[in-house]
Amino acid sequence: MLQFGKIAVIGAGNTAYTLCKLLKSKGIEPFCVFVRNPEKAEKVRQDLGVEVVSDYENVLKTDLAIIAVNDDAISEVATHLTDYKGLAVHTSGTKPAELLNRTMRFGVFYPLQTMSKEREISFDEIPLLIYANSPDDVEMLSKFASQFSKKVVFCDDEQRKAIHLAAVFVSNFTNVMLGIGDKLLKDNGLSLDVMRPLVQEMIKKSFEISPKDALTGPARRNDFSTIGEHEKMLDNYPDELAIYMILTDYIIENYKNNEKL
Amino acid sequence: MLQFGKIAVIGAGNTAYTLCKLLKSKGIEPFCVFVRNPEKAEKVRQDLGVEVVSDYENVLKTDLAIIAVNDDAISEVATHLTDYKGLAVHTSGTKPAELLNRTMRFGVFYPLQTMSKEREISFDEIPLLIYANSPDDVEMLSKFASQFSKKVVFCDDEQRKAIHLAAVFVSNFTNVMLGIGDKLLKDNGLSLDVMRPLVQEMIKKSFEISPKDALTGPARRNDFSTIGEHEKMLDNYPDELAIYMILTDYIIENYKNNEKL
Numbered sequence: 001m002l003q004f005g006k007i008a009v010i011g012a013g014n015t016a017y018t019l020c021k022l023l024k025s026k027g028i029e030p031f032c033v034f035v036r037n038p039e040k041a042e043k044v045r046q047d048l049g050v051e052v053v054s055d056y057e058n059v060l061k062t063d064l065a066i067i068a069v070n071d072d073a074i075s076e077v078a079t080h081l082t083d084y085k086g087l088a089v090h091t092s093g094t095k096p097a098e099l100l101n102r103t104m105r106f107g108v109f110y111p112l113q114t115m116s117k118e119r120e121i122s123f124d125e126i127p128l129l130i131y132a133n134s135p136d137d138v139e140m141l142s143k144f145a146s147q148f149s150k151k152v153v154f155c156d157d158e159q160r161k162a163i164h165l166a167a168v169f170v171s172n173f174t175n176v177m178l179g180i181g182d183k184l185l186k187d188n189g190l191s192l193d194v195m196r197p198l199v200q201e202m203i204k205k206s207f208e209i210s211p212k213d214a215l216t217g218p219a220r221r222n223d224f225s226t227i228g229e230h231e232k233m234l235d236n237y238p239d240e241l242a243i244y245m246i247l248t249d250y251i252i253e254n255y256k257n258n259e260k261l
Numbered sequence: 262m263l264q265f266g267k268i269a270v271i272g273a274g275n276t277a278y279t280l281c282k283l284l285k286s287k288g289i290e291p292f293c294v295f296v297r298n299p300e301k302a303e304k305v306r307q308d309l310g311v312e313v314v315s316d317y318e319n320v321l322k323t324d325l326a327i328i329a330v331n332d333d334a335i336s337e338v339a340t341h342l343t344d345y346k347g348l349a350v351h352t353s354g355t356k357p358a359e360l361l362n363r364t365m366r367f368g369v370f371y372p373l374q375t376m377s378k379e380r381e382i383s384f385d386e387i388p389l390l391i392y393a394n395s396p397d398d399v400e401m402l403s404k405f406a407s408q409f410s411k412k413v414v415f416c417d418d419e420q421r422k423a424i425h426l427a428a429v430f431v432s433n434f435t436n437v438m439l440g441i442g443d444k445l446l447k448d449n450g451l452s453l454d455v456m457r458p459l460v461q462e463m464i465k466k467s468f469e470i471s472p473k474d475a476l477t478g479p480a481r482r483n484d485f486s487t488i489g490e491h492e493k494m495l496d497n498y499p500d501e502l503a504i505y506m507i508l509t510d511y512i513i514e515n516y517k518n519n520e521k522l
Binding site: 119121165170195198199211234254 | 427457464466494
């Protein structure tokens with residue numbers, strides 16, 4: 001079912017690692033992985049057991065180049081691909097596809113997931129947001145992506161950027177809330193682990209009935225006496241207090257027309 | 262295994278509903294449920310099929326009274342229980358046990374979970390935080406709680422308050438982040454559903470390796486160009502922009518000593 005003959009992966013970060021593992025998990029050996037830095041190149045070779053190159057000669061021989069580098073480095077990589085005949089895609093949630101318009105065929109292949117080098121994740125359910133500048137390449141990329149995930153979504157730049165921004169709230173900022181909880185509990189000799197069932201049920205409920213309908217808690221009930229006590233408890237945590245206050249105000253202002261729980 | 266003969270539940274809110282269902286699920290019929298408001302009383306009777314009373318006479322005949330009312334109403338309920346011979350517990354995360362000290366035997370029975378009338382939740386894994394003012398009652402309450410959950414935790418007022426405050430961050434405020442994501446996606450013709458695998462993996466990772474180590478994203482990498490773009494995209498969302506900025510600053514300030522991802 002492989003739609004692309006030879007595949008190059010460019011980069012040595014979390015996304016590049018995850019994509020290489022993903023390809024290999026489907027029996028697809030990357031033709032080469034481009035890594036500029038020699039030390040990192042050696043590490044990638046050892047970690048992933050792939051062919052690592054540090055010039056673009058081999059990359060130019062491939063049919064699909066997945067540019068999995070930091071957003072700021074995409075343009076520089078593109079300057080080396082002006083003669084590329086294959087399809088060049090970047091993996092950025094925020095950068096426009098046009099960043100690669102020096103190549104004839106370009107697009108985006110953005111896996112909507114948080115990735116770390118050391119974690120194995122199942123791609124089955126992970127949305128792969130794709131874009132290409134020609135209908136033929138959209139079809140090709142869509143077939144390619146479908147090998148890895150059941151959720152291949154065609155997205156233009158604007159939609160992908162909106163998804164990326166929303167992801168910062170639902171993933172990064174949600175993580176910060178867990179981090180603050182962790183800190184407050186540790187300072188009281190307790191462990192975040194006690195929160196796991198609560199967090200899981202809240203997430204489940206939010207996706208099932210919508211976050212707005214799932215919200216409970218003192219701000220939601222306008223319970224100012226508890227809010228006051230919490231603010232007093234955060235006296236020695238000025239940064240966390242500021243966050244508590246802005247989010248409490250947000251709930252009070254934005255949820256007032258919902259039926260009171 | 263029932264340690265208490267007759268049980269009264271006081272209240273008609275989410276917690277009272279959930280506790281009644283919980284008791285019944287273990288074959289324990291509440292002796293009575295006290296509901297002051299006649300309309301609500303009728304509804305509780307119909308919804309739960311329990312004996313509903315609106316005076317304290319029957320409550321005084323029980324061995325355990327679970328006061329599952331709003332925090333502000335606990336004191337008022339306590340004034341009716343001065344002659345109570347059983348153990349009176351409230352279900353508040355923030356109020357001190359001493360609020361019930363007009364009764365001889367008092368304590369706390371606080372399920373650490375978000376509860377709605379219409380949802381069935383499995384109590385097995387839910388931490389039940391208990392307290393009582395005598396060692397005998399601690400033991401009794403602990404045995405009682407163990408029927409419902411594997412995680413019965415003895416907590417004093419201070420610890421319970423810290424847990425409650427942490428729960429606001431990890432549950433209510435996390436919910437707000439999902440709500441903002443939902444709003445941004447809807448405004449771009451997209452659905453929050455696309456975020457489910459991302460959120461689930463981030464939560465899993467945070468509990469496995471700690472939230473701080475699990476964090477990724479533009480603020481974590483000090484990627485000011487993406488942050489700037491996000492802030493521009495939030496131009497028409499002043500409240501959400503303020504939240505974006507305070508949380509981004511929090512990450513930049515508090516995570517700078519972690520190894521850069």
